[in-house]
Amino acid sequence: MKPENEAALAEMVQAADGPLRIEGGGTRDIGGLVEGDILSTAGLSGVTLYEPGALTLVAQAGTPLAEIEAVLAAEQQRLAFEPMDHRTLLGTSGTPTIGGVVAANVSGPRRIQVGACRDSLLGVRFVDGAGRILKNGGRVMKNVTGYDLVKLMAGSWGTLGVLSEVSLKVQAIPEAQATLLGQGLNIETAVQAMSAALGSPYDLTGAAFKSAGGEAMVRVEGLTESVAYRVQRMQSEMCKGWRVVEGSDSAALWQDVRDVVPFAGREGAVWRLSVKPSDAPALPEDLGHPDAICDWGGGLVWVLADHAKDVRQVMTKRGGHATLVRANTSARSTVPVFHPDPAPIAAITKGLRAKFDPRGILNPGLMG
Amino acid sequence: MEMPVPDQSIIARKARIVARLRSVLPFAAVIEDEAETRAYECDALTAYRCPPLVAVLPSTTQEVSEVLKICHEEGVPVVPRGAGTSLAGGALPTADSVILGVARMNDVLETDYDNRFIRVQTGRTNLSVSGAVEEEDFFYAPDPSSQLACAIAGNIAMNSGGAHCLKYGVTTNNLMGVTMVMMDGEIVEVGGAHLDSGGLDLLGLICGSEGQLGVVTEATLRILRKPEGARPVLMGFDNNEVAGQCVSDIIKSGILPVAIEFMDRPCIRATEAFAGAGYPDCEALLIVEVEGSEKEIAAQLERIIAIAKTHNPVELRESASAEESAKIWLGRKSAFGAMGQINDYMCLDGTIPVSQLPFVLRRIGEMSKDYGLDVGNVFHAGDGNMHPLILFDANKPGDLELCEAFGADILKLCVEVGGCLTGEHGVGIEKRDLMSDQYAPDDLDIQMAIKDVFDPKWLLNPAKVFPLAASDTRRIAAE
Secondary structure (H helix, E strand, O other): OOOOOHHHHHHHHHHOOOOEEEEOOOOOOOOOOOOOEEEEOOOOOOEEEEEHHHOEEEEEOOOEHHHHHHHHHOOOEEOOOOOOOOHHHHOOOOOOEHHHHHHOOOOOOOHHHHOOHHHHEEEEEEEEOOOOEEEEEOOOOOOOOOOOHHHHHOOOOOOOEEEEEEEEEOEEOOOEEEEEEEOOOOHHHHHHHHHHHHOOOOOOOEEEEEOOOOEEEEEEEEOHHHHHHHHHHHHHOOOOOOEEEEHHHHHHHHHHHHOOHHHOOOOOEEEEEEOOHHHOOHHHHHOOOOEEEEEHHHOEEEEEEOOOOOHHHHHOOOOOEEEEEEOOHHHHHHOOOOOOOOHHHHHHHHHHHHHHOOOOOEOOOOOO | OOOOOOOHHHHHOHHHHHHHHHOOOOHHHEEOOHHHHHHHOOOOOOOOOOOOOEEEOOOOHHHHHHHHHHHHHHOOOEEEEOOOOOOOOOOOOOOOOEEEEOOOOOOEEEEEOOOOEEEEEOOOEHHHHHHHHHHHOEEOOOOOOOOOOOEHHHHHHHOOOOOOHHHHOOHHHHEEEEEEEOOOOOEEEEEOOOOOOOOOOHHHHHOOOOOOOOEEEEEEEEOEEOOOOEEEEEEEEOOHHHHHHHHHHHHHOOOOOOEEEEEEHHHHHHHHHHHOOOOOOOOEEEEEEEEOOHHHHHHHHHHHHHHHHOOOOOEEEEOOOHHHHHHHHHHHHOHHHHHHHHOEEEEOOOEOOHHHHHHHHHHHHHHHHHHOOOEEEEEEHHHOEOOEEEEEOOOOOOHHHHHHHHHHHHHHHHHHOOOEOOOOOOOOOOOHHHHHHHOOHHHHHHHHHHHHHHOOOOOEOOOOOOOHHHHHHHHHHHO
């Protein structure tokens, strides 16, 4: 099924007599194996409104991400939250869509400064499981009119409704960027340095560490004068001896982290752990020192683990959550992809699902 | 403003309810004397008042849980209250309700600079959260105008903003986790010191739900290192359109000021008479503030001033000292007081796309003439969050109603041009009946269905947010 407009989408959902597997570009196929008719949003395509002077963009859910990025780049703007492209890591092909980005709440390294995809999301239109066309939020920066379903829809992976249109806050591309690169660090010293940098007034837009090579990096963006000043300050404070990488070379470093490129094509399960940054150093040790990539100053840890390893178990003594992003078929059918919620939260979640999708037809079994 | 008819059977059970509440709280934490409950009869929307049946002031999450359990069993509506600074009537009680005030819960529970968060009890005031981390040069970013008095509990309920959210976001962008007590007394933890949700983003849903889904007793908040410095520039223009265009050009240029504030002529004049900040007498005034080191501030202001000059400003005043900065901000910060000096006022906070500013300001001016009520505009221009202040005389019969009708027309206009009813104050009772102008019946129904999940008996702050006619069946069915 591939509706060409929102009304047709609503009709198809209404008429559905079995489970639906909701798909944007099909590039973020991380979940459990959802059995059902494929409902693609790719036919709902196009930027419907773009006001560079108001930093807002509205697009239909199936609009290719590349198209949106091109439209924005023509005005020297971009999506602030730097969404990851999952194709490299997952070996998927296809065209990532903006609806997929929102449904998966995909954010990259800049999340530490500008927030996640959900923080840039101003409004949504969607079709719920009963086939009703619903809207929430709008296209203005501040909006507290009624409950915030915008946040709820971000990261709900199509289980509460099928997105038809999203409205986003965008960002001007800064004039300059620079990365400071430190080598030969271990995860403790790296997280310490990143915490110090993130706790400084220098307004970082990235802080990452790769265990292979012991490479730590921090990024600043802004006016040329400002970037130069901050780099120089950090080199004399918490990043002594780190080397400066600028411009497109700097950008390439962060794309590598964003897309978890070092794990692409390598054997093993890929886990994404969201933790308190100071908890990050203990994780590799608990897991027998697998290859790890820390983003968000240690708050996001990517782990390449043995397929049989129960990575989630080491999380229990800490807060946070673990998502199984890449797994072999046997793990995908037995290990929950998303972190199981404690009972009272699971009950609320179940209650919400029953309201949004009374027949349980939207991506059933994908989340919780 | 219509409120549901109080349930006489609850009022008749007052003695029993009070006794049960006293069985779980210290004696003085249960306020039942009519002279004392009067202190809770309204919030900052003072036009509407009604003393509650009882007010309780618990000190711990456990006590909140016990209170809610009892109210749940007794079927008594509960109105959560932070500091009572809501401009939307979010904490307005009904005669059959229990006010649950969190004012005594103001402890700092944990401060963690390495991971950049603070965990507090939610009765703590907004400004004192920043105060608690000031010694390490950190701060909590959302800065509602009432930050000296308002509580984090209310900030979370209303998803409060402030002047500096252009750069730092509003409450929801700075809230990492909550401890919340459900209406049946169950205590739940949502989020924490990590980022993002592992499942559905319930934290995002809870923030801004106006105390209708649960009572948030503890919060984990993101704290940030203070910038090295900040400095404003003041610009005057001879028409609103040009000022609006200047805002747009600054935003587009790639410089991200922390605040862009806008005042129109009526507001400038009132403020000048009141505070004497030395503002120019012009149609529109902008205050643009940037942050960073001295060098960075200079670089940003240089670019901003260059942009402003292309719009022929009648005044351009760059602050050269802390004293001058304070003077530039003085007028803006006294704007509400200045307008209040002239008359009673109603403050709205509809938000519009920035591109619609000139049109909306013009229409408000025309409507002001039609209604015969003066209005001044002072607002956060960078994000389109307007604050029209409508002047009226509360002692003049019919003036309040006229003012409300004018206000409703302005908010409908905001919705028509692609904006919304409220950018940071919340719906409360004030904008409750306008919700149908922004949302279709199904859009409201799905929101109310969410409340059904969290609070099936519709006991938490029940007569707010949704038009009474829309929530009627649910509230009555739940009784």
